[in-house]
Amino acid sequence: MSKFQFPDSILSRPVYGTLAPRQGKSHLMIADAEGAEAILDLAARDAGLMSNSHIIYIPKGTDFAPKLGALSVAQLYVGPSYEASLPRLRHVLANAHQGLQVYLAGTEGLIGQAQNEAMRAGISPTSIQTEHRGSVARRMQCVHCKGITEDVMHDPFQCAHCGLHLFVRDHYSRRQAAYQGVCVDAEDPGSAPDPVELYS
Amino acid sequence: MTIQFNEETFRDDYSFHNSARAIKRFPFPFHEDSYMYSVNMEQHRGGPEGSVYENRFDVDEHYLAEMRDRAMVLADDPLRCQSLPHMTLAGWDLLEVIMVSKSEDYPDLFELHRDGDRWRWINKPMGIDDTFTFLDETTLPYGPMEYITRQAQGDFCILDQRDEMLWMDAGMITTQADWSLDFDIGMNFFEWHAPVPLAHELGIFTRALKFLLNIPQGAPARRLNWTMTVNPLLDTSPENYHKWGIQKTSLTPENVGSKQHLRVELQTFFRLPRSNALVFPIRCYLIAFQDLVSMPKWGRRMHRVLRELPDELATYKGFIDNRPMMLDYLSKFDDGQPTSPGVWPDPETEPPLNTEIRNHTDGNSVDHNRSA
Numbered sequence A: 001m002s003k004f005q006f007p008d009s010i011l012s013r014p015v016y017g018t019l020a021p022r023q024g025k026s027h028l029m030i031a032d033a034e035g036a037e038a039i040l041d042l043a044a045r046d047a048g049l050m051s052n053s054h055i056i057y058i059p060k061g062t063d064f065a066p067k068l069g070a071l072s073v074a075q076l077y078v079g080p081s082y083e084a085s086l087p088r089l090r091h092v093l094a095n096a097h098q099g100l101q102v103y104l105a106g107t108e109g110l111i112g113q114a115q116n117e118a119m120r121a122g123i124s125p126t127s128i129q130t131e132h133r134g135s136v137a138r139r140m141q142c143v144h145c146k147g148i149t150e151d152v153m154h155d156p157f158q159c160a161h162c163g164l165h166l167f168v169r170d171h172y173s174r175r176q177a178a179y180q181g182v183c184v185d186a187e188d189p190g191s192a193p194d195p196v197e198l199y200s
Numbered sequence B: 001m002t003i004q005f006n007e008e009t010f011r012d013d014y015s016f017h018n019s020a021r022a023i024k025r026f027p028f029p030f031h032e033d034s035y036m037y038s039v040n041m042e043q044h045r046g047g048p049e050g051s052v053y054e055n056r057f058d059v060d061e062h063y064l065a066e067m068r069d070r071a072m073v074l075a076d077d078p079l080r081c082q083s084l085p086h087m088t089l090a091g092w093d094l095l096e097v098i099m100v101s102k103s104e105d106y107p108d109l110f111e112l113h114r115d116g117d118r119w120r121w122i123n124k125p126m127g128i129d130d131t132f133t134f135l136d137e138t139t140l141p142y143g144p145m146e147y148i149t150r151q152a153q154g155d156f157c158i159l160d161q162r163d164e165m166l167w168m169d170a171g172m173i174t175t176q177a178d179w180s181l182d183f184d185i186g187m188n189f190f191e192w193h194a195p196v197p198l199a200h201e202l203g204i205f206t207r208a209l210k211f212l213l214n215i216p217q218g219a220p221a222r223r224l225n226w227t228m229t230v231n232p233l234l235d236t237s238p239e240n241y242h243k244w245g246i247q248k249t250s251l252t253p254e255n256v257g258s259k260q261h262l263r264v265e266l267q268t269f270f271r272l273p274r275s276n277a278l279v280f281p282i283r284c285y286l287i288a289f290q291d292l293v294s295m296p297k298w299g300r301r302m303h304r305v306l307r308e309l310p311d312e313l314a315t316y317k318g319f320i321d322n323r324p325m326m327l328d329y330l331s332k333f334d335d336g337q338p339t340s341p342g343v344w345p346d347p348e349t350e351p352p353l354n355t356e357i358r359n360h361t362d363g364n365s366v367d368h369n370r371s372a
Helices: A035-045 A047-052 A065-069 A082-094 A108-120 B020-024 B063-076 B085-105 B144-149 B204-213 B241-250 B296-308 B311-316 B323-331 B355-362
Strands: A026-032 A053-058 A075-078 A100-106 A128-132 A138-142 A148-152 A165-173 A178-183 B081-083 B110-115 B118-123 B128-133 B155-162 B165-172 B221-230 B260-271 B278-288
Touching: A026 A035, A026 A047, A026 A082, A026 A108, A035 A047, A035 A053, A035 A065, A035 A100, A047 A053, A053 A065, A053 A082, A065 A075, A082 A108, A100 A108, A108 A128, A108 A138, A138 A165, A148 A178, A178 B241, B081 B085, B081 B144, B085 B110, B085 B144, B085 B155, B085 B165, B085 B278, B144 B155, B144 B165, B165 B204, B221 B241, B296 B323
Parallel strands: A026 A053, A026 A100, A053 A075, A100 A128, A138 A178
Antiparallel strands: A138 A148, A165 A178, B081 B165, B110 B118, B118 B128, B155 B165, B155 B278, B221 B260, B260 B278
16 A cells, blocks of 8 residues: 555644545646556546546656556656656646646655646646655755755755755745755764654 | 944854843843743833833844844845745835834934835935835835845744735745744745644644734734844854854853843734735844843843743753753842742842852752752
8 A cells, every 4th residue: 555644743744635536627637656546546436537637647666657558548648757747747737727627646745846836827726636655755955055855765864965964854845845954963063863764 | 313333243253242221121021930832912002111112113222233244144145035926015015114113213313205106215324315116116226125124123024914814925034043934935824833842732823823813004013932042143044053053062151141142032013004914023132141130030030931941942942952051050140039020120129139048059050950
């Protein structure tokens, strides 16, 4: 099972639901890795949805793409990375019509970034659903150098940009689509504790 | 001019200092010998003459030095001042309320001359004399919020109000107690307060939000908040925490009186007329422990408050490691005598420190768990 039950946390930490079929003229589904399973579940609940659906999918080394291909959707894009899919995603959002439903599934980094794009394009938050699947890795912003480190699995971790050892906070910014990383050994340089896997 | 502005710094050699007048008017935040969160709001309609509450925006001896420090912070990190696109009108609202208030409250320092939308603003201490068109951004060197808050002490958050919620959508934040505008911008009231311990469970933020949403035009409110800072450092930002955090470890029993500062925020809340946004100035006042204890009541009370403070709060406020050293120092100024109610120092009526009792408790003040 690719679903993870996150423990209760602070109020800025996002919470995710379960994708449900909704009435809409068209449907945009964006997923990475195990997020494909959430879309397959959605299709199982309402196969009629898929003929008006556009799926943007980033496998990240998983092999769900053929299963998505078997759904007979209107459009399916399988891309090598979220960044590579962005021009397409922005084009689709810019040309979207009233009544579009957006479904986001997979890792927190994918969900957060795609949600940002959708909201910037003027999609109402009430038309966007999210479901977390797969890795609990986080997209982290270093509060010191502002650099983003993707797919952080350990706390503390080393900033990919400035090299500081950062503590993984639950404080989350929708605009950055990232959690905040703060220097863990500022008061005793060199004392960073050994990294521990998140939720281990 | 009525105010002598200090030549001082909030970094490097830390030459910041408070005059005798500044000590006496310091906004001491504890009205009793203990502290817990509360929605401690009151109306911001003046206060005793000479107090920091007297005027809508207090201008004091630190004005010019604080503005110099702000300019340095912004040069290093322009992201400390941000305004989302829909907040420009609120920025003009803020510019107006500050210019009108300061020119009325400090006519010897500030002048505002208005001829329709043609405005002339004179800031004598900073040597500024600008003429501009109100609501025309192209006539100012910065956006309206940045322009006026480069000339006003304290941080400024401008909160948009929609969907029965407040949103942190603009701000000038260079003297913050460890939170990042760049990260928090766009968050709602509960989200940007999310990291604060205990207060959510106590219902503090729900009640505070209800109060703030209902602040009307012309009836500003205020409250005090506080923390501790080693060295008189204004820029205790998370952005620079990897640089300043180490200073916390420089505290010693010999220097705690001069290095350890109580940091008090005078938070005020004004409804803005055109945008219906809420501006939330956060004015920071610093006082060294050695100056604080020159008021016998404050010395006694500070010791008792810190001694009884829950560990979660001492941790969140970032001084749990230094608390024993701070208490050792402060215990020398607590002779166990009762304190008068309220925040004022009452130097004429409060008894001086009884050194007999002080010497008695002085020798072995390691055991801070003595019940009060």
